[in-house]
Amino acid sequence: MLPVIALVGRPNVGKSTLYNALTRSRDALVADYPGLTRDRKYGHGQFNDKTYILIDTGGLSGEAEELDEQMAKQTLLAIDEANIVLILVDGRAGITAADESIARQIRRLGKNIHLVINKTDGIDIETAQSDFASLGFAGSFPIAATHKKGVTQLIETLLGDWPEWEENLDDKYKGIRVAIVGKPNVGKSTLVNRMLGEERVVAMDMPGTTRDSIYIPFEHDGKDYTLIDTAGVRRQKSVKESVEKFSVIKTLQAVDNSNVTIIMIDAREGISDQDLHLLGYSIDSGRALIIVINKWDGMSNEKKEQIKEELERRLSFVQFAKIYFISALHGSNVGLLYNAINKAYDSAMKNLSTSALTRILDNAVQGHQPPTIRGRRIKLRYAHQGGMNPPIVVIHGNQTDLLPKSYTRYLMNHFIEALKLTGTPMRMEFKTSDNPYAKRSNPRRPAKKPGKTPFGKSIKKKNKVKTREHSRHK
Incomplete structure (x- = not known):
């Protein structure tokens, strides 16, 4: 069964920002305004080509009683559904009474709970961790969700050895x-x-x-x-x-x-x-x-x-x-x-050969050339299959990260029509080749290969012979 992760905490600690970072989307509204998320929201996350489910919840503040009571119900439902519960706190604001109350209530539910300290960019991490040590958690995860700092390490630690993924x-x-x-x-x-x-x-x-x-x-x-x-x-x-x-x-x-x-x-x-x-x-x-x-x-x-x-x-x-x-x-x-x-x-579940996909790519490029970026035209070299259900086509070339979305849609529609796919979405990934001339100061001049001096002898520079003219002008 897929793991389910719930994000809980007081308002404006960055739950929706972390949700967007993990799902690689902008589905959750994000603003510097407390209490923006009212309902719980479900999304997909990817870890090592495997999927997990993420739940974003509303913040618990205790300010507006009627609304906060409804949001508390939604948060408790999300916790009941989840296998892992992440309590988010604000590293810049420090520990608050709301953080202590939330941690105390959720710990009673007996779930797999972890403390995540967000907004740790620009502050001393050890000081922030010691500040939240009074909440009683064995350890904590310092992250900066806005810059996606520490997010990958968080998921690797939580889901690195998830047992139920092995079910076939x-x-x-x-x-x-x-x-x-x-x-x-x-x-x-x-x-x-x-x-x-x-x-x-x-x-x-x-x-x-x-x-x-x-x-x-x-x-x-x-x-x-x-x-x-x-x-x-x-x-x-x-x-x-x-x-x-x-x-x-x-x-x-x-x-x-x-x-x-x-x-x-x-x-x-x-x-x-x-x-x-x-x-x-x-x-x-x-x-x-x-x-x-x-x-x-x-x-x-x-x-x-x-x-x-x-x-x-x-x-x-x-x-x-x-x-x-x-x-x-x-x-x-x-x-x-x-x-x-x-x-x-x-x-x-269609099995697609590399030669057939590359032929379709060549036909698409001949019909409509990729745009020119910074005076250089984007080159798409070949394509191969990257997965099934859904079909994934991986395209290799130069400057593919600068390819406009309109041209990506054109390629996707061309592949769907050429492959005669019906009833299934299709995903497209782009890989950019390394530029061998990127580290040279002058790309046109061939790089000199370091070689050894013959017979291990060092070549000394010959001294110029001084003439009478040199000594006269000295």
Whole structure:
């Protein structure tokens, strides 16, 4: 199972800044203003090509009682979901009564807790560590999240020997793993039962019937599949029951464990912000994606056209994903999903040769040359595959770090079209070759190779013969 890390602490200590540094994004709002994060936020982090889940929480200050009480509930839910809890403190401000109160309350929960001292740039680290020694932690991690100083060492220490990463899901579950996610009561369990052809999971017209992720292996047309029926993901403010507080993190872990993710949307309710969050999380995880609009039967043609226009407008960022309009209750168009799953899985697991990728790269460069930067044109030399699910293409060249985002999008669209990828996102990485002339003062003059003097003799400079003219003018 993937590790889950929760960031807690009082307001404005840098939790969202550390969240953005670890997820390599700008998803969390960051400003020099206390209490900016109100709700808990989920994200992906990468460590040695492996994934972990990160939770950013609101600060605990005790100033506004009603709001702070709600934020405290969100923080406690995040702690319950997490395997590792990081308490962040401000190294410049020093220890406060709020820090002592937070550390005392969280220590009672019996979690794996670590102290992180942020904003240590420009101050004496040993003094800061001794200042927070009274909190009673065995050690601490000094970092500067704004400059990403000490962040890598923090994650290496926490996750360097994480045991549960060694679990091989391919051996445990046969075939294609398909996660079905969506809001409560959108019809996930009904779709699972329809695809299985039997009443395997409880399906009721009441949200929250499924409380845990259920893994169901089965066979269809000679192919092995594992369906993952997940609990509904609703807004965190709506999560009240103690059993349901684990459902969100289990759903996100099911997405990470899957090969193909089916996101279900209720046609009668339209696209909500929670649906878009799930879409964004699935894209970040790199899983193949299928969008299913359920409860399509019994709607008027006018309403159907309105929904299609809304889908085209709000889902423009997932053009690679196919959209299917079904009725899980009556079975309309459900049979089309097997073909869609197989195509998306084949695209995500496609084995790409270096020669084919380099040929596609050459065609793309001939069709549209890279721009000129500082009087030199960017050169893209060759491409090779860097991974699967999602497909990763690694391109080598010169000055690739200066490549504009518009040209990166052009290359990505060209590769997707040439490789005929459907239903899966694609990632592109760039590697810049070392410049052999970078250390020379004059790059055009060849460097002199240091050699030995023949026969070990030292060559002495000959003294010039002085003439009468030299001595006369001396």
